[in-house]
Amino acid sequence: MAFFATCCARLRRSLRMLCLAAILLQGALPAFALKAPQPLLLTFSLKEQPITALLETIEKVSRFKVVYDHNHADLQKKISLTAKEQPLEDVLKNAFRNTRLRYKIIDNYIVITAEAPAPDLPVQAVTVALPQQDKTVTGTVKGKNGEALPGVSVSVKGTASGTQTDAGGKFRLAIPEGDVVLHFTFMGFLPQDVPVSGAVMNIVLEEDVKALEEVVVVGYGTQRRKELTGAVASVKSADLAKLPTTSVTAGLQGKVPGVYVSQVSGAPGAQASVRIRGIGTTGGNQPLYVVDGFPINTGALNIGGSADRIDGLSIVNPNDIESVEVLKDAAAAAIYGARAANGVILITTKRGKEGVTRVNLALSGGVQQLWKKPEYLNAQEFATLANEIHKNSGITPNPEWAEPEKLGKGTDWIDLIFRNAALQEYNIGVTGGNSKLQSAFSAGYLKQEGTMIGTWYERYTARANMDYKVNERLRFGGTFSFSYSQAKANTNNEFRLGIFNLAKMMYPTLGQDAVIQGKPEYYTTQGDNPLLRAQSMDQRMRDFRTLLSGYGEWEIISGLKWKTSVGADVSNNRNRSWLDKFERGFARNLSATLNETYSQNYTWLIENTLSYARSFSGHQLNVVLGQSAQKNNSSWISATGIDYLNDQLQVINGSKEDLRKAGGTEGQYALASYFGRVNYDYKGKYLLSASLRRDGSSNFGPKNKWGMFPSVSAGWNVVEEPFLQDVRAIDMLKLRASWGQLGNDAIGAYNYMSTFRLGNALDNYVLGTGQDLVVGASMLRPGNPDLKWEASEQVNIGIDAAFFKGNVYVTADYYIKNTRNMLVSPPVSIEAGFQNAPFINAGIVTNRGLELLVGYRNKVGEFSFDVNANIATLKNKVVSLGVGQPITGASLSGYFDLRGTYTEVGKPIGYYRGYETGGIYQTKEEVNKTLQPNATAGDFRFVDQNGDNKLSDIDKIYLGKPWPDLTYGLNVNLGWKGFDLNLFLQGMTGFQIYNISKMTGYAIKYFGGSGLMNGTKGALNRWTPGSNRNDVPRLAYTDVNGNYFNSSSFYVEDGDFMRVRNLQLGYNLPQSLLHRVKPLQSVRVYVAAQNLFTFTRYSGFDPEIGDTSPLASGIDDGVYPQPRTFRAGLNIGF
Template structure:
């Protein structure tokens, strides 16, 4: 296509002249400086502290705005043209840049100094900070800069793809917490890690403002996490918030606004397509066609339910902080506001927070606090799941109609209830737009989180610290229900309002002694301490029905305005205490040989009296080969191998599960209508209830190569969980009417490999780095406590957890094709001659059957068929900058898993639902399809028994690769900002979840799932939103 000038073709001669004129001026300006001064050749050699030549060092002229420069050769030598008065800048990764002014020298030799910031990077590992290079355990450090590039409801969501061994599962729902799994799942109940925020063990993932975070450390093995004992088996996430720094007050402001949409919708039929397809299904089964899709089909009704309930949502994130300090005192005060307006109507979340962090030094005493106050609001309907209901709803049914209005106040708004002809053709899915109006939920979470500390330097090598922490939350939940119905055959219910209030208090008291002493080539450091923590939670709830409705149709939502009888209840849901003694010892000999021993004794009130105290030890060793005299590889800066073993615990029960409870509510009526009270035992007493234990072995290495340009780390781990809690199946007559009691009886293993590598090239005007990580995890159930008697599995829906297989592995009927002829059906028999699928017809699904089984297809014919757990996880981050521009790219890849697509099971089951637009049903003239024949299950057992059961037909490849985030930014130069009295300023644009490559047919293969035992079930998972954002940041 011809490329026209925006000013017309007649402008071409003028624009051509301007081009040549500008080109000539650029040549003149480029030549002038060279004529104005005389350059000389400078040569020299760049070495490290030992006198070794450094290859690859960048040498440039500071005053030059171009790309003038040189790079040292393999011997560290360089040659550059420079004039008297120029300044040469020597830079190399891992070393402090050197600046030398040129006088009349012809030779300039430079010795580079190690950059202490690079070599001595400090990480927080729990009650102590150590140099990263001295770590003996598996610890991942996450850059908050990388994490904050994505728009996220919480800190956990922002970690996806940034660390090996860490699986993050997120929902696009506003305010929804993300789920983190570290090195696999080893429990049937709980896989969440322990969160430690500024030294406070707390449950505050969704309330911490991402912009307040200074560092994130993830402790993954026993050596790193044993200091947290009975709560660390699922890993530990340590979050440290920002502190003030010495200097004049600094004001920082950031703002980010983004618009979001769902990247994909279910492609379902419109009303005309649906009516024709469903009519054919009735005809195929020999049933009359309902009027709504036949003789009385209304072409004017064509409801696109997904479009009606979806919108362009937005994310807003604003942060303002003031920080500064003197030699003796520092402070940081920050405020933030975050809002997520969901892509579905009636869903939104907002959070406001305030943080104050201070620290003061008085001689040997240092004291301060880290305090946060947050208030969150979550708005959502309280019934149904739109991503489950919307695809099913029939396009032949309107959202509302006068025909649905009833005179008895059952459906005053006239919302449709899944049928257009009073039950002829129906769906049982909820009318999502009716739910938005009739069932309104609201949650308010107010939280205080913080700690105060006082630290006293006893000796130069010994510090005492007292730390007191508080987490307090005040939650209010409201469920407001109007008069009306929103699904077929729904029973009418009175309008009501529920109000629930919950108070939670978590208090921490700690005394610790930190020591660090060097004796010649020996260094000993570590910590010993005492900790006590108590948690208390109580709940109260109230309900009243028959709300007052004004003449305008408005409902009064104050509970006292309702006319029905009140219902009030309350209980103490949690009351427990844990007392601990902890210690860690790090020993280093000559910076070559490292030893770490740590442990914690926990005494927990939640467990039975026989196991109320537990000891959780670990030991680790490391050897820095690069320090040995025999190690002669000059290109290796640091090479360390390490190994560790330890035992961790996880306390997954509530405060009262070890106690036998009595229910005193039963009543009996005897002769004379006298009412007598009674009682029965609802839960069993278990004196042996105890922690789940995880025995962990880790072997790995860390290496820095080519003057810290390349860093590589790898670990091989083998974790075995013992005493895993399972619910023991017992008869209720034994006293467990309240449910099967938990017992410590199962065992699960997780094995895998982690590799992480980073390459940096910061020696030119164009600077770039690339980081990648790879994780493999293999999960297996080792024991279930049945001791060889009875069943050796736990069945839940379409999954089975069985000894020798992965947790929650798919256990379904296996589809082997579609019957093409009646003879094929008749000849499909078991070994005893019994028919396997006697009701099938040509076009029905054919399943694998155990030839030695009996009767028709049943649960005994199910087989293991894939796993919801990925075999390979990858992450990649690429950063590049040129002058004032920068770009960041984050990629995520998950491979080797299978997803059970329950939405497709409903759509392709042809019953009480809309259809996928691209189905291709079997017919006698269309036999090469994979979709079975159309039919109605009612009166057609072949359809009911063969085409709708839980089977491999609904299993799909869940592997995917995703552009997690792409950000492009521009940082303004200081010269341009100086007149504005602005210290720094940056603008950026970003795109999140821009592209997902997958074979999965659902909306999103990144699933939260339905609990640990049904992790890969997609029953309406809220997909990740595609977000386009623009942001700015200023510093004053």
């Protein structure tokens, strides 16, 4: 109860602060719609004139049109009013005093209504003053989902008589006698002609799906979706709002076919791994992110020395996003050339629009918890297995464990270390503008505690977007965004062969003296203590980041525009890691240690584009030519202090002077580019697009700095052909095809140069007769001046279709993606004289797959629904490495060389390789019949694949891969009256996980030395004499058969899973209630749950294993589990 009370108190305080901020921001903004710079400061004098005379005056001196019921008696009331530069709102309030008249400003209209309907009018009337006609018709206009449509133009067909609907979608219009047809028009909807058949009409307008005027952002411009010839997927702000998330990448998870998003960790603020259409290289595979036209660095941020990483996209608040476009094929991405081989993600933030000022508050809070509790052995279970190990190894058992049943369950360290963690988020946004200036301002705050004690993440963001129109030909604009992030972790091995295995559950949390010198005296006599670890280590990160950009656009002549954009991205990061000195039994750290790292990144960008658009005789031509220059300067400096006399003096100079160490480095990266694109279409039927980019990158030597990246694509809007004009069921049918080449320069700086190490003790040389050691240098890697681009050649064939007035929609793509000149570092022998072989361009990798999105939406009465599903297949294959030996991944164990991943021709990148286990020897007689001389009953039987009666490396086989064959998502949106429900399922199948955590979880052996470790419940399934079990080998101190030391199928499990990623129920308060509180435009409340259920057969903590490196993907050495989150939120619009 105290936890929830604290959350409620924080929510109340934050709500008051945000409301105050909204008032201050609204007052600071220009009066976008209510006070234009001059016309709406009114100066006039009326004496005994009707109110209608005032309304006519307003129309003459401003851009507003005033709509009202000319029959209302109060409009004829005589008023005397004088104003000198008085605001419009004050004028209207004074004029309407002592009347029933009320006003509402909607875009360019002032709608005058009455408090209550006139007695002779069944519907509130709003109309332009027209000459009195013989009869009147009233009605309501709505969209197909039941939403009222204000501002719909309603006219008598063939005449100039007309009106517009009011804020509630209602209208009243005088019409002549006889047969009359009303004409309804509204932007984004199909026009409709309806014969008048009665005094009251209810009209439903259909969206203009056939026109498909949706505009999507592409590189250096926008295009209508029906004109696209590339593979571009869009996620709009409305889609992101249905999945409350704290990061941009999490909002894409399962939404876009072909985009594989996995969380690297469940730690708060953790980064996500994003892969578009597979893995094309053993190096950098992250896509290029472009925020409002600025390509940004999204490298993950370290937290001290911990294994956790903070999302590098923290500069972008998901609540600020207008849309996210994913450029998946070469035709769409080639305009970004050298950095587009892994795809491009364009993020567009919200900008101001002409109209009334709008304020939006978004408040939410919730709680996170483990979706699955790691199951470790309790005290009785551990003692039982420990005694068994001692017996099997001929060792005298520990007398304290002689009677396991008396130990009971012991201390549940999981319950002590993990918690229900609070989550709170507050956002405010203000948008508005007039015909000259449009602005958008936002601010946000996020505090996310980790489910593991001592971990948290905090983020502050602010953003301002402004656009100013000088005249019809000249525009300026700019963006300012700021973020401050800080995070805390408590250890670098939360699960990784670490504290939970070292902690035995039979021991208490505290020693006999509960507190010594004001600090808890944690029990550590016979094992590690997770609470001590959590309290003794303090790892923090702070990051400041600012992104500034501006543009100027000049339309030289009609259709010809010049645009210059400049920008800067500055970040400053500090990492700090402190470890207390302690010596308490088994757990000890004899010297307090502090490590601090400061880093800075500065990037500037300047771009110039010249665009030309012209239409003539059914032909439409769009041309873009451009130049871009970008440079990055980075530096970091690190210092370490060891042995502190006073743990309160946590600065480097507080340590022993002779034990201090320091280091640092600097780096530069530059990219110069020229690019062009031509789009052509004929009568909207035949589409053609071609682009070319030339990039020069500092990552390559003088011979290969520059590369060319072309693309060409074509489309055919079949639905525009005459033979389909009469087929009403088909709204859209477009065929697409593309080819192009993209580049990847994310290979690291200076690899074309040789690198040396200086001053390491291993590099010292013996010179002279005295055999004295002198400082020397050794070569780490020879350079390769011929190093060049990794090139990705892509082919894409696609189809876009919509049927039955857009209710059924389909998008399908098939692609082949060949990566050539992949960087490879061949194996090298120690006699070579250097540690690593030079990089060479020798590899070829192929990815191919099918992507499909299909959906159905409709409305039946008050019930509306939109159900869509997406699937994507992937096949990854290495075609060539240019070297004779496979590339092996890093060792999976810190205690011995256990290689689990390999990359070789004919197989996927980073596949798992090892021995196949053929069960467990049940008797010694079975062992004697085979050639595993070190085995005994209870050990694994490894399969001799080639039948040569011996086990060797050639008996190791393909065991699985980390890349899924199939990814899928199912999105269900339901609406009924004011309620809305969203259900989102996401999953993957056809991939495996290398569960290296079984090594310590099942063996219970401390591989770093003598002694036993605690294990997981899986160890209870070990082999025992007579059990005939074939899953887990026997328990023993020694492992001469290599049950755990060998890479084998024992570690490889199916990772297939399906998650209920989001379940959200919301309710929008009806307008009838909101009208009572004048400023309110909308109020929505919702409750949501993320990661509610996970369906999987994987035995580990979590099947969602993120990949930080292609050669170490899918390796589960104890991942921080994804949390299950329950959240409630409130969205308010003013």
